[in-house]
Amino acid sequence: MKVLITGVDGYSGWPLALHLLARGHEVVGIDNFVTRRRVSEVGSWSATPIPSFPRRLAAVKEVLGRDLAFHRGDLQDFDFVRDVLARERPDAIVHLAEQRSAPYSMIDVHHAVTTQVENLTGTLHLLYAMRAVCPDAHLVKMGTMGEYGTPNVDIPEGFFEVEFRGRKDTLPFPRRAGSWYHWSKVFDSGDVMFATGIWNLRATDVMQGVIYGIRTPEITDRRLLTRFDFDETWGTALNRFIAQAVVGLPITPYGKGGQRRGFIALEDSMQSLRLAIEHPASPGEYRVLNQFDAAYSVNELAEVARRVAAEFGLAATIEHPPDPRVEAEDHYYQPIHDRLVGLGYRRTRELEDVVREIFRDLIRYRKRIQARRHVLAATTQWRSEDSASALAARAPAPTAHPAPGTGGEDPARSLA
Secondary structure (H helix, E strand, C coil): CEEEEECCCCCCHHHHHHHHHHCCCEEEEEECCHHHHHHHHCCCCCCCCCCCHHHHHHHHHHHHCCCCEEEECCCCCHHHHHHHHHHHCCCEEEECCCCCCHHHHCCCHHHHHHHHHHHHHHHHHHHHHHHHHCCCCEEEEECCHHHCCCCCCCECCCEEEEEECCEEEEEECCCCCCCHHHHHHHHHHHHHHHHHHHHCCEEEEEEECEEECCCCCCCCCHHHCCCCCCCCCCCCHHHHHHHHHHCCCCECCCCCCCCEEEEEEHHHHHHHHHHHHHCCCCCCCEEEEEECCEEEEHHHHHHHHHHHHHHCCCCCCECCCCCCCCCCCCCCCCECCCHHHHHCCCCCCCHHHHHHHHHHHHHHCHHHHHCCHHHHCCCCCCCCCCHHHHHHHHCCCHHHCCCCCCCCCCCCCCCC
8 A cells, every 4th residue: 555644754653654664565754844843942852863854764765675755845735735645646644743742732822723723724634635636545643532531431432322312323422632732633533524424535533542662673773763752741651750760850740640541552553553554444434443552540650660660770769749730630541442453453562561672772862861851840831821931941052952963853954
């Protein structure tokens, strides 16, 4: 199959491209490198040094013996999107090119508006371009389990049966998102569901759990590593805990630490996306897959990080700062995830094994985390208006960033 990946330079997009290439699929990528710039905006960088994109492409050719086609551009430009789809005529489109950080969307009004406008505009441009030039293509859109919130009932895969005042229907499960970012994903889901119905498109909405890990079987060379964000804006809780342990800081679950979420290893997330691609939805079908492997509380993740840190001679402690977010800190959480298993999904990685692998990599790059250890502290407050000034205060001067191609987060050089 020919698969177009938007956001191919990102945490999930890059290993997905490698995963698909290794299995014989043709892969085309799109990116504008905005994540590199936005991570730099909050004073951070990837713990794993990420080469410039031309060097990434050269490494793919050398290590995998395959070409990764690429178009540099922005999904906010409809002519660009339509022209790429018309030129490439992909069998599947994996849409990963969205602002993906809840804290980033909560910094201030400007970041909230940017998140919602860009995420919805990019999705609508893809849908209209698909209708115009490749209506038989299958859209695999990255959603998030965060769309559902934490209801006090089991969470189905997208839809559930309702009986009210003597009448029954199958309806979308109510969404209770917890950030402007998560609400943008809710609106995305509604747009994709609507477009699928009126234009007879094929779409799979992947409600993604939190992904953990740096490596997949295809990442056999350091130049092929995916990014690892550890700051409070772009990194996950588990990423932050491991980075804190590596540089000798306390591990800090927010609040009581009872918040539960669904998690999946990076390698298994790639498996799940490939299965969705290779088993497409039918014309006119809007399909929802809850993509996670197991649910853990923040306290459970902190304890795993502390225990594995000890195996590496790191004496980590656990502290509980106030929760900067507005969320239930103790709650019921029981999502259903049957459909991927029906497509052939099988778990291949255990949490503690992957955490050990992450520690081995991050210890190697300890100096990079140490140089940005200030970004591990929570500065984005859901209830406060001071987040933007706090982030601006911690951003380093421009001279603190390494030159392009040296593993820093400067925008990638031109591919020309």
